[in-house]
Amino acid sequence: MKLKLHVWRQSGPHAKGHIEEHLLDNVSPHSSFLEMMDQLNEELQSKGKEPVAFDSDCREGICGSCSMVINGRPHGPWKGTTTCQLHMRAFKDGDEIWIEPFRAKAFPVVKDLVVDRGAFDRIVQAGGYITVRTGSAPEANLTPIPKSDADTAFDAAACIGCGACVAVCKNASATLFLSAKVSHLAHVPQGEPERMKRVKSMVAQMDAETFGACTNTGDCTQVCPKEIGQNHINTLNREYLRAISFDNSNASANTGSAG
């Protein structure tokens, strides 16, 4: 099929970006979206033009690298699907496609469609872990975990850290991302000892990274490729309220913006 592409080009974080138009012919409906982009890049290079920079690695929907806003929607039209798993079957001959980076103040553009999502790592560094020195773990089957809790923990832990939730949110809030980690660790008994400290410091870090506040619009759960649900945001809110009401000594955390 033949497509008209409108692609965001930006040479660096401080440069002014613009939309560039390209016609691409002979696209196979069996190709993935990124294979279509590869094809575009081969063509650009054969014409002596710099290829479009974009992130991708696993191309299996699990590493969270790929990150394109396709026709206004992060990861494009298919529900529960990353950009790399989207296939050209989703489009038809003659379609126009608009391709832009995941935009947010906290995700500065590196180049073209590549953004810097280091803020997510710093949120995890603020408390998204269970402290356990290597070698000090007890026997694994010592603590049974009800299957339903383990399953809920898994549902949350399936987050791939892609940032689609931030890119779609009108406030550029990272609440769904944060809630996934908090909910995962709140559903396993091993997470209990650091539960309160964790949620407070992760929320504080999210605010420090200039992500916006959550206004419960729920767009994030619609575009999440792993379909992380609103229930995890509820868990986050419960965890957060519990932490601040049990611990008045950390009053400053009251101003945090958990959803």
Added chain:
Amino acid sequence: MKLDSKAPVGPLEEKWTSYKRDMKLVSPANKRKYKIIVVGTGLAGAAAAATLGELGYQVFAFTFHDSARRAHSIAAQGGINASKNYQNDGDSVYRLFYDTIKGGDFRAREANVYRLAEVSNSIIDQCVAQGVPFARDYGGLLTNRSFGGAQVSRTFYARGQTGQQLLLGAYSALSKVVASGAVKLITRSEMLDVVVDEGHCKGIVTRNLVSGKIETFAADAVLLCTGGYGNVFYLSTNAKNSNVTAAWRAYKRGAAFANPCYTQIHPTCIPVHGEYQSKLTLMSESLRNDGRVWVPKTAGDKRNPSEIPDGERDYFLERKYPSFGNLAPRDISSRSAKEACDAGLGVGPGGLGVYLDFRDSMNRLGRDTISSRYDNLFQMYERITGENPYDVPMRIYPAVHYTMGGLWVDYNLETTIPGLFCLGEANFSDHGANRLGASALMQGLADGYFVIPNTLAQYLVKVKPGAAKTDSPAFKGALEDVNASVRRLLSINGKRTVDSFHRELGKIVWDKCGMARNASGLKFAIEQIASMKEEFQSNLRILGTADDFNTSLEKAGRVADFFELADLMCRDALTREESCGGHFREEHQTADGEAKRDDEDFCHVAAWEYQGPDKTPVRNVEPLAFETVHLATRSYK
């Protein structure tokens, strides 16, 4: 070159215990004086960096990814082995060890493999304590599945996303020490050389992938945890950016490269769809627990699979290997599928596919049970192919998946360059000529969490901390070499793109050094690779500049190394005049087409030593002494 395995003497079961009893320790006060560089933050690297950071060393962790969480390990689906024997089905440390040695076709070092099996249980404990949400049964305890090459159920899993959950566990441990300042994490930074000063590895040269700046870092020891080289085939199940560069540059500085021809072709991948295909997708081997592999008995049978009655189907794995059936090891299953397709029995476009059918297990267990086990895999299959595996059998075909070869390491995981260590898929150590499913995750975490924290100290106690300085001639020389090679690539200014070369190289390696190899094909490949490499060096075109984010430039450096590696793989395959595991030489097979090993002449590791550009490398040999197991013909019949 001297290859001393440094495996402790004494009975197999006591080697690791006695090693730990006798080993030297670095005192807490001294630990903080040592700088350790860890390259790679996959399972092996993240586990090592987190653990060494906790112990008090100054750790510097590098990755070319934008985040440690994106390493290729994230994509592992099926599971991780451990000999817990929770299923009470007769498992033990010895059995896991034996299965791994046998699965590897008796081409791995006993002592290393036994240690791996020994620490496997601690890995599960560690991961559960980190909050890894492994699958559990209704009583809340951990559950297991079986995997190819084993008759016990010892694989722990987290739906079809085990690698993701294990890596996120290691990443969270790493994040904690990054926050505490014990580890400095440097992302979007690619290691392009190791620095060897007075015979010891003292640091690395990197390129900042955003600014293009080439930099040097000094340390007291360097750990390469940089993954496998399956992308030499261009099409593979590896993540697009996985590459051999770190290991290859170390090889060119003196680290021996072992068994490069041992590559694993995975039997259950989605067949190729077309010309612009950029990678292949694995369908987890766990599917073979409930799916039955078959092809029509008559060539050219174009009927809809559901219209082909059982009597006209050939369930070839069940027929040929009755005791393991659909769970025969990977090399054997892949080759059987190839044979069926070569005989014209393949299904789907181009005839390069066999069916993996869930009809019978759905009838037996119900659609819901199958869905609870594999739904995410079924969905992934449908997204890619547009076909629903609940209704039509999957079509699968073998694809490159894993590389057993890698940098040669001794029992300490140290390469032939003192102070340079290698962990995880990047080393050659534990899987012999074929890896069993669910053992790579185990090995990566074993190396990172439980082996290196002990073995590294044996080197450190011998060296004075902080001795290396980046203004020494060795560092300056390495920096200049890297700068020059980057400039060289950019100055070629020919006509072809990097990807077009990579695709062409991959095809020849797949055709001649893939599932089946023979002498004339390998010789032909060596010549072809040389002429392609020449064209690469004169007709490559990279747009953009060196001091910018430049993906083509990154790829070009990696593809240049793949050319050289491909040559070494073919040489290794050519000189190994036997068939073993994933290395199948057509000249060496039994009357019924099974691999024929030659223990008399080839019961050894081939460790290649670089001699300089365009010089023939030297093949060194580490004999494999089997003190405990009896060398048997591998049979899964």
